[in-house]
Structure formats: structure tokens, C-alpha cells
Amino acid sequence: MAHFYKTLFADYPEVKPLFANTHMGKQAKQLFKSLVLVVENLRNPDVLSNALQGLVT
Template sequence: MKSSYSNLPIELVETSFEKIKPRAVEFVASFYQNLFAAYPETQHLFGKTDMDKQGKKLLNSLILLVEGLRT
């Protein structure tokens, strides 16, 4: 079965993600700041959300995604 990621430069994604990892907390905070600035209508979806926990979930999802690119 052909991977849907077959045309992605996997090494570039992996290398870029390794650079983000040491600043993961800042990256995740920046992601949500940018999301809410660009799409303020989404902020209410996170109204009762513990954003620290949500950030960890986002980061863990990204880790799984990047680690799964070669499978």
C-alpha cells in the first residue's frame, strides 16, 4: 500500500521537528495564539479546556505523526 506521505521530504520534516522539540512548550503556545488570532471564532471551542493539557496532546500527536512517517 502506498503511503499518502510518499511525496513528502521526510528527512526535512524529521529534521525540522527535531529543532522544534527543545522549544515544544513555546511552539504549542505559539500555535494556539496564531490559531486564535487568525480564527477567533475557534477560541470558544477551547473555553473550558485546560490549555496545558491540550498543548501536551497536540505535541504528542505531532510526535506520533512524525515518527510514523516511515511506516
């Protein structure tokens, strides 16, 4: 996850201010958990749909 954010900020430095008040350790863990959820439920669209609905609200 550290590599992801390092690359993100190197390639798109304009997004770094969006994370100014973010605990990056916690953010990295949440990103990892989200990716695990997606991979584990690729064949279970209901789970993914429910998770994505939570992002919209």
C-alpha cells in the first residue's frame, strides 16, 4: 500500500492535498481491506453492490 500511495503522489502530486488531514497508516489499511473485499466477492455482485452503495451516500 505504501508503494501505491508513493506512486500516486509522484504521478499525481495535485491529489496530495486531499490527504492532508488523513492518517495514512489507517488509510492504507482501509484501501487494502477494500481490495480484499472486491477480490473475495468478484462472483458475488450483491456484496459488491452493497459496499459500493455505501460509498455513494
